[in-house]
Amino acid sequence: MAYPLQSLSFQTLFDAVADAMLLMSSTGQVAQANTALQQLLGYTAQEIIGLEVEALIPQRYRDHHRRYRMAFIQNPEKRPMASGNELFVLTKDGKELAIDIGLSPIHHEDQLYILVTFYTVYKRQEMEQALRISEERLRLAKKAARLNVFDFDANLEMRNENDQLLAFWGADPKQADQYDTKVSMIHPQDSALRESAMRHATDPASDGEFNVEYRVINPADNSIHWVSAIGKAHFKDGHATRLLGVARDITEQKLLEKKLQDQHTETETLFAKEVASQTASAIAHEINQPLTAISAYSEVALHALEQNIIDSNSLRRALEGCVTQAQRAGGSLHELLAFLQKGELIRDHLDINHAVKEALVIAKSYGYSDFHPMLKLETNMRQVLGNKTQVLKILVNLLRNAVEAMRDAETTSSAISITVRTNSNINMAHVTIQDIGPGLSDEIAKRIFEPFFTTKPKGIGMGLAISRTLAEANGGQLWLDPDIKIGATFHFTLPFVQ
Structure with missing residues (x-):
C-alpha cells in the first residue's frame, strides 16, 4: 500500500520534530527554523530567517565560530559539536543557553545547506545530576545495609573487579588472582555448601535463584564472618551466562541467633529431661505396687513347687495373683498414656509445600542452617489434613537428625x-527427606524407632518414636x-483433604 508522502511538505516534517533545528545556507544565513527552535530562542520565523x-x-565566540564555519564548509560532514565543552546560544532577549549541537550537511539543487540540531545541555545536566544523586543514594543504602554487589560471568569468574567487595572479603585488590584468593577464604566446612548453591x-x-549463607575467614586477622548471598542467574540458549547478586555481612545476626539457639537448646533439654523424669516417676509409681505383688506371688509359687507334695490350690492362687497384678500394671500404663495424650486432635487443611518451607526456617532458627536444601515440590499440590504443630514437629525433627548425622560425620x-509428591498408589501426600551422611547400619535401622534407643551421646531416643506416633495420629505413616x-532416607505420608 502506498502512502501519499508527497503531500507532506518539508516545513510540516521540520516543525513536527521535537528537537530544535535550523537550516543554514553555505553563506551562513538562517534559511529555515522549526517551531521548537523558535520557542527555544523566542524568535518568530520572520525574525530569525535571514539572520547571520x-x-x-x-x-x-563569534569570530571563532566564523572561522570554524568556513572550515566546515570546505569539508562538510556529519558531526557533533561541543559534547561536554562549553557552547552557548543567545535567545532573543539576550539570555545565554548552554547547548550541544549536531551538524548534518544537506545537498539540494547544487546548493549546500547545514542542518543544525540543538540539544539543551541543562536537560543532559539534569539527567546526569539525577543519575549522580541516584548512585549516591544507592551507595549510601548499600553502605547502611552492608551490601556488596557481585557479578560473575559464565565461568563463575568475577566481572569488573570490585575493590569494595574484595575488601569485604579481606582480600588485597592488588593480588593477581583475586577470585581464587576469595574462594580460598571460604570456611572449609562451608565450601561445598556454597558450591552446591x-x-x-x-x-x-x-529457577536460577542463588541463596546461601556461609562463613569466610579474613586472612588479615583470621576472624570468621558470616555472609548471606542472594542473586539470580541469567541464561541464554540453555546456558548460564551471568550470576548477579549482593552479599551481606550477617555476623552480628548469626552471633545473636547462636546465643538464642543455645538458650533454646538448653531450655528444651531441661524441659525434655523434666518431662522424662516426671513420666518415669509416674510410671514407677503406677506399676511399683503391681510389681511388688507379682514378686510376692512368684515367691509363693516357687515355694509351693519346692514342696514334696504340691498344693495345687496354693499354686493356682499364686499364679492367678501374678496374672491379675500384671494386668493391673498394664492397665495403669494404658491409663497413664491416655492421660498424657488427652485432648482432641485438631486437624486443619494444610499446604504441605508451605509447611516444608516453614520447617526449614524453624530448623535454621534452632541453629541447623549448615546445609543446602534441595527442594523438589510438586506444584498445585492438594491440601492435606493434619495438625500443623505436629506436622512441623515431624519435619523439623527429621531435618535436625539429618544435619546432626552429617555434622558428626x-x-x-x-x-x-x-521431595513432596502425590503417591497415587495410596492417594496420599508423600514427603521424602534424604541426607548424604554416613547412613545407618542394618542393626541400627532395625531399632531406630524404638523408644529410648539413641545413637547420640546426649540424646534420649524419643525423637523418631514420637515422630512416628504423630504421623500415625494424623492418619499417615513414617518409615525408614x-x-x-x-x-539416610525417611518417608512419611499424610492424607489429602477429602
Whole structure:
C-alpha cells in the first residue's frame, strides 16, 4: 500500500520534530527554523530567517565560530559539536543557553545547506545530576545495609573487579588472582555448601535463584564472618551466562541467633529431661505396687513347687495373683498414656509445600542452617489434613537428625533433598527427606524407632518414636527406607483433604 508522502511538505516534517533545528545556507544565513527552535530562542520565523547564524551566538565566540564555519564548509560532514565543552546560544532577549549541537550537511539543487540540531545541555545536566544523586543514594543504602554487589560471568569468574567487595572479603585488590584468593577464604566446612548453591543457580533446569549463607575467614586477622548471598542467574540458549547478586555481612545476626539457639537448646533439654523424669516417676509409681505383688506371688509359687507334695490350690492362687497384678500394671500404663495424650486432635487443611518451607526456617532458627536444601515440590499440590504443630514437629525433627548425622560425620557436601509428591498408589501426600551422611547400619535401622534407643551421646531416643506416633495420629505413616545405601532416607505420608 502506498502512502501519499508527497503531500507532506518539508516545513510540516521540520516543525513536527521535537528537537530544535535550523537550516543554514553555505553563506551562513538562517534559511529555515522549526517551531521548537523558535520557542527555544523566542524568535518568530520572520525574525530569525535571514539572520547571520553568528547573531545567535554570544559576541565573545563569534569570530571563532566564523572561522570554524568556513572550515566546515570546505569539508562538510556529519558531526557533533561541543559534547561536554562549553557552547552557548543567545535567545532573543539576550539570555545565554548552554547547548550541544549536531551538524548534518544537506545537498539540494547544487546548493549546500547545514542542518543544525540543538540539544539543551541543562536537560543532559539534569539527567546526569539525577543519575549522580541516584548512585549516591544507592551507595549510601548499600553502605547502611552492608551490601556488596557481585557479578560473575559464565565461568563463575568475577566481572569488573570490585575493590569494595574484595575488601569485604579481606582480600588485597592488588593480588593477581583475586577470585581464587576469595574462594580460598571460604570456611572449609562451608565450601561445598556454597558450591552446591552455585551449581543449583546455574543449572538450566533450576529457577536460577542463588541463596546461601556461609562463613569466610579474613586472612588479615583470621576472624570468621558470616555472609548471606542472594542473586539470580541469567541464561541464554540453555546456558548460564551471568550470576548477579549482593552479599551481606550477617555476623552480628548469626552471633545473636547462636546465643538464642543455645538458650533454646538448653531450655528444651531441661524441659525434655523434666518431662522424662516426671513420666518415669509416674510410671514407677503406677506399676511399683503391681510389681511388688507379682514378686510376692512368684515367691509363693516357687515355694509351693519346692514342696514334696504340691498344693495345687496354693499354686493356682499364686499364679492367678501374678496374672491379675500384671494386668493391673498394664492397665495403669494404658491409663497413664491416655492421660498424657488427652485432648482432641485438631486437624486443619494444610499446604504441605508451605509447611516444608516453614520447617526449614524453624530448623535454621534452632541453629541447623549448615546445609543446602534441595527442594523438589510438586506444584498445585492438594491440601492435606493434619495438625500443623505436629506436622512441623515431624519435619523439623527429621531435618535436625539429618544435619546432626552429617555434622558428626564431617560430610564435605552438606545437602538435604526434600521431595513432596502425590503417591497415587495410596492417594496420599508423600514427603521424602534424604541426607548424604554416613547412613545407618542394618542393626541400627532395625531399632531406630524404638523408644529410648539413641545413637547420640546426649540424646534420649524419643525423637523418631514420637515422630512416628504423630504421623500415625494424623492418619499417615513414617518409615525408614532400608534400600538406600547413601545417607539416610525417611518417608512419611499424610492424607489429602477429602
